[in-house]
Amino acid sequence: MVEINAPHIAAKLQEVKQLYPWYTTLLEGACIDSWPKLPLLTHDRLLPYFDETELVQEPNWNIYRTSGTSGKRRKAIGYDALDEEAYVEHKVQLFGKLLEGKGLTRALSDMGTGHAAATAQEIFEKLGMACWTIPFQQPVEEHLACIAEHRPEVLYTMPSILDRLVKAAPAGFDWGIQVVILVGEVAAPAWRKRMADVFGIAADDVKDTYGSIEVGTMAYHDAGIGRYVLMEGITAEGVSPAEVGLPDIHLPEGEQVLVLTSFVRRRFPVLRYVTYDIVRDLRSEWIDGRQVTTFEAIVKRIGPELKHGEKISLYDIEDAVFQHVKQADVRVIVEHNQLHVYIDSPQPIDNVLYQKIRSSLHEAIPEIGQMIDSGILEDMNVHLVNLLDPDAVPSLNHQAVKQKKLYIQE
Numbered sequence: 001m002v003e004i005n006a007p008h009i010a011a012k013l014q015e016v017k018q019l020y021p022w023y024t025t026l027l028e029g030a031c032i033d034s035w036p037k038l039p040l041l042t043h044d045r046l047l048p049y050f051d052e053t054e055l056v057q058e059p060n061w062n063i064y065r066t067s068g069t070s071g072k073r074r075k076a077i078g079y080d081a082l083d084e085e086a087y088v089e090h091k092v093q094l095f096g097k098l099l100e101g102k103g104l105t106r107a108l109s110d111m112g113t114g115h116a117a118a119t120a121q122e123i124f125e126k127l128g129m130a131c132w133t134i135p136f137q138q139p140v141e142e143h144l145a146c147i148a149e150h151r152p153e154v155l156y157t158m159p160s161i162l163d164r165l166v167k168a169a170p171a172g173f174d175w176g177i178q179v180v181i182l183v184g185e186v187a188a189p190a191w192r193k194r195m196a197d198v199f200g201i202a203a204d205d206v207k208d209t210y211g212s213i214e215v216g217t218m219a220y221h222d223a224g225i226g227r228y229v230l231m232e233g234i235t236a237e238g239v240s241p242a243e244v245g246l247p248d249i250h251l252p253e254g255e256q257v258l259v260l261t262s263f264v265r266r267r268f269p270v271l272r273y274v275t276y277d278i279v280r281d282l283r284s285e286w287i288d289g290r291q292v293t294t295f296e297a298i299v300k301r302i303g304p305e306l307k308h309g310e311k312i313s314l315y316d317i318e319d320a321v322f323q324h325v326k327q328a329d330v331r332v333i334v335e336h337n338q339l340h341v342y343i344d345s346p347q348p349i350d351n352v353l354y355q356k357i358r359s360s361l362h363e364a365i366p367e368i369g370q371m372i373d374s375g376i377l378e379d380m381n382v383h384l385v386n387l388l389d390p391d392a393v394p395s396l397n398h399q400a401v402k403q404k405k406l407y408i409q410e
Contacts, residue, residue: 008263009035016271022048023269040259042244049269050075053315062265064115064213077213079115079269086264087115087216090231091108091123094220095181098207099127099154103283104178109133110143110161116183122158129154140168151176158184159191166198167329167388175199180206180277186298186314189320197326210298212275215260219295228279230293233264237272238282241302244274249302254281257302258295276301304409317341320360324353339380344387358382 016023026039039045053063053076062079079087107129109120117133124131134146145167147155155162155177164182169175177199182192192206199206204223209219209400220227230236237255241249258277262270287294299316318330321343328345341361343349349357361380 009261012036012261012263012271015266016269019266020269021050022052023271034124038272040239040244041269041271043276044245046269046273053078062115062118064118077115080267083216083265083267084119087127088119088123090217090233090264091119091125094209094217094231095123096127096180098209098220099179102179105129106150106151106152107131107154107156108147108150110146110155110157110165111184115216116156116211123156124154124156139322140164144169144173147175147177148173151177154181155179156181159183159187162195163329166195177201178205181209181293182207183209183211186300186315186318188297188314188319188322191318194322215262215265215270215273215275218260222294225287225294227281227294227296228298229287233262234293235261235263236282236293236295237261238279239274244276246302251278255279255299256282258282258298275296315359320363321357323360324357325349331387340383341380342383342385342387344385349384354382354384 001391017027026045035328059077060081064077064079065075068248082140105128107120107124109117109124109131111117111120111133117135121131121133132146134143134151143161145384157165157180159182162182175198178201180195180199180201187206187208192208193203196203196206208221209217209221210219210221210228210229215234217231217233219230221227222229237259239259241247241251241257244257250266255278256277258279260270260273260275262273277298278300279298281296282293283295284291284293286292300314314332317332321328321330321341321344325343325345327347328343330344331342333340333342343357358380361382
């Protein structure tokens, strides 16, 4: 576990107890004499927060909502003025670091709705840049027209939206993009390299960041060390699924559930908060004279509300495909307890290459084999398709810009 500063933890514990009276009930009867004995804030233990925020929303607060879960409940997350200021400042510092020395002046935020979208223009303007925004609900042609009109040098977007833009762009489209900043979804290294090739930029200029509505900005990928680095003011731990109430989930060696404590965020109780994100090789190390927490990759998400299909690693699926093909769009669907991987590639895929891809998918994701062996999933199907053909995969929403996700069909 990452080293904990006792005075800071004591102050954080006192803050949470004062702001959230329901938290104190979690401590009753417990002997809290060490950090690991503080309760992990799992989904069920956070229900009082969501109920309270839904019923009592303070004036002048910004309320953001999660995108929803298989439980179909979009939870309300509150930010007061201090939290909002800290969120913006965190991103100003991070984006300034990611864009340092490049002299770029124009940005486009193609994020849709939500916290990242709502604050993007302010963040880029604080960096002295002009910023335009376009919601992802607009037809993809309008997104491309916005790029052509405003000529942004920086594109701030989600991997699924970027996938859709690249797929829809006409041959020879003049992007003019010099840096892409990603947030919101898994972005495997091979996929980021592919996007860099599309824009004619260095792989390091496709920059991945990691955040959530609950916590704010949490980490970013540092190209210099090839790892994700946690933001200042956040402490991380890795725990097992069993410790967060999911004993039937078994992870490969080196993978853990990420648990965070934030000394910045106040209006959400980030004190041993369980993200349900699985990270690889979480560790503390010294970099440039300071101790930081890093991890290799975010590979998937688990959780009590998620069906078995959502435990599959999109990161590993994409990386396995891109080991064999340079360009491809990948969609993953769990339909009637069967996993389907749809691959659309301009590169010819003969039977030999097809079998290599299929073999790599099985090897890269042991969980798939375990599910198949146990009968939870039927055998995996790998399909070579044209994703723009609405009849190829009828269960996909072909008009949506945001498509990079795992689909669950009953």
